Amino acid sequence: MARKASITGGTKKVKLKPQKSREIIRKYHVLLKKQAQLKKEGNVAGADAVTSELEKLGGLQMYQQASISGQMEARGGDSSKLLMNWLAKYSKEPAAALLEVGCLSFDNYCTRSNYFARIDRLDLNSQDPRIEQIDFMKKPVPPDLYDVVSLSLVVNFVPDSGLRGEMLKRTRKFLKPEGLLFFVLPEPCIYNSRYCNEQSISDIFNALGYRQIEYKRTRKLVYWLLKMEERSGPYPKICKTLVNDGAKRNNFCIALS
Incomplete structure (x- = not known):
């Protein structure tokens, strides 16, 4: 019905x-x-x-x-609150632009902070006319790039390890030099996976030219704030590799091809 x-x-x-x-x-x-x-x-x-x-x-x-x-604020699930706290540590001046990928709610801490002069929000199935309905992988790169890209609980929704890597790789095209990537995954993706752990995700970040400047782990989620650095040449190939065997572990993985 x-x-x-x-x-x-x-x-x-x-x-x-x-x-x-x-x-x-x-x-x-x-x-x-x-x-x-x-x-x-x-x-x-x-x-x-x-x-x-x-x-x-x-x-x-x-x-x-x-x-x-x-993600309701009353349940402490709005990850943008942590993003705003981290940004306050690094700059007292408002950032110019934020791209929020997988935006579920217009009314979050990023919106209410008045920190950004421009926020572009997008989602595959927008439920708000103020959130653009589009696949991030198909979104044209705008002439005006972003100071911050938020990729919170998005990559884990992508069903293929190689496509997850491509999504992370594509974030570089949208950021200004030394821009920041806010990245969030469910805690089990890193700490209960057969193919992913702290070292392997760090290797992915380094390969893509991202340097970790903030990190937080909770019972349910893992958060990173990453700074984009200059890099040249092709991306290295990082394949799916067993790092933690176990019957009760999941198969989450991010690969670069």
Whole structure:
């Protein structure tokens, strides 16, 4: 049964409890990875079946509502608060421009801080007319580059390790020299993965010409503030490599090709 539409014509948003939000997000990620693997194997029927499962779960819109619910300020989930705290340490002067990739909510600390003269927000399935609906990998590089790019809980949503690397690589095209990248991943992506740990993610950052200037680990998330440095020549190839074996570990990985 289709969800009811609001009197304004949009889809009525569902209020979700924290536990339900986490359950939806977890199921969506599992199904998305399964779908990507089936497509890679050429199993069209299997991939279509997973698409049906995703639709029954509520599709991308329900996933985003669950993500927004998890980022509600009242639950301490707005990662932009930490970004603003870090930026305050490095400059008393307002930065000119921020690109917020995977922006779920217009009303966050970046918006309310009045720190930026310009904020461009984008998401694959925008639920706000003030957030541009576009794939970051297809967004044209503007003539006016950004001082800061925020990539918070976005790369883990990409189902392929090589595409994750390409997304990180592409952030350099949008930043001014010595620009900053705010990068956030779920804690298990680094500390409970067979193919990723502190050293391997550090190797990725170094290969891309990013220097870590801030880091924070919590029970659920890992945050970095990275400074883009000059680099030349082709990017090195970093393949998927087993670093921590274990039956209960996940398969998250970032690769460069």
